Amino acid sequence: MAPEPLTIYRADCPSRPILDQLISKWSMLVLQVLDEPKRFNTIKRQLDGITQRVLTETLRKLERSGMVTRRVLETSPIGVEYALTPMGQSLKMVFSSLYDWTVTNMSDIETTQQAYDLQR
Amino acid sequence: MAPEPLTIYRADCPSRPILDQLISKWSMLVLQVLDEPKRFNTIKRQLDGITQRVLTETLRKLERSGMVTRRVLETSPIGVEYALTPMGQSLKMVFSSLYDWTVTNMSDIETTQQAYDLQR
């Protein structure tokens, strides 16, 4: 007999809320863009389709979790610069593999999805 | 002068919907659990806290995208077995790094979040 299948991934593991907060399309893309410190609107311009609202929220979450730092620049119209922390850098590397995987496989996935949708 | 910051990540890239559909806590955990073909309730038992509703939806999405296969077993009470496809295997490997990163860093992240919340 096979051994009893036991619970492996516990509901109260601290990784659960972290996965919920950090693992998202926009978190991924923001980190990808932050190869060097960049200002709010620079990031926004490079991430086609993101709104200010969503970018602000995403940056707050990343800041709260220690992935990016937020620094106010005393420039003429005041500026805010976001930069990766070391922990943010390490997450960016992991996200990079995921992004690369997605780009590598996206046409296969699209084809598979269309076939699935055809047969109901 | 630095070169003009151009749009890097286009909104109409096919990776966008795929990231939205596949990148989630539950997709990750389901793939982690599927080291071998498993039945619906076995998966459910091993993923503490997932509801039938969410597990069904997650498995459907993974099936639609070609990450898992669904096979009906002609057993006494009918059974359904889910298994990774080769593409699912490759995604599981990428997800594994992300999961490992999260577990490695979760206590640091919790501490950082608590400090952030304290200073408003």
Add this chain to the structure above:
DNA sequence: GGGAAAAGTGCGTTATTGATACTAGGTATT
């Protein structure tokens, strides 16, 4: 003074998650 860029905030709607309950066929229990 008009217009634009900076970095947001507010509000209202939609979409997704989640909890809870229910279904239906079969089996083991008493």
Add this chain to the structure above:
DNA sequence: AATACCTAGTATCAATAACGCACTTTTCCC
């Protein structure tokens, strides 16, 4: 034979999160 439980789901409703769009405020340029 009735009860209870396992199988793999649906259905329904409430709570939460995401998103779109408009608005703000300060400063600069013309």
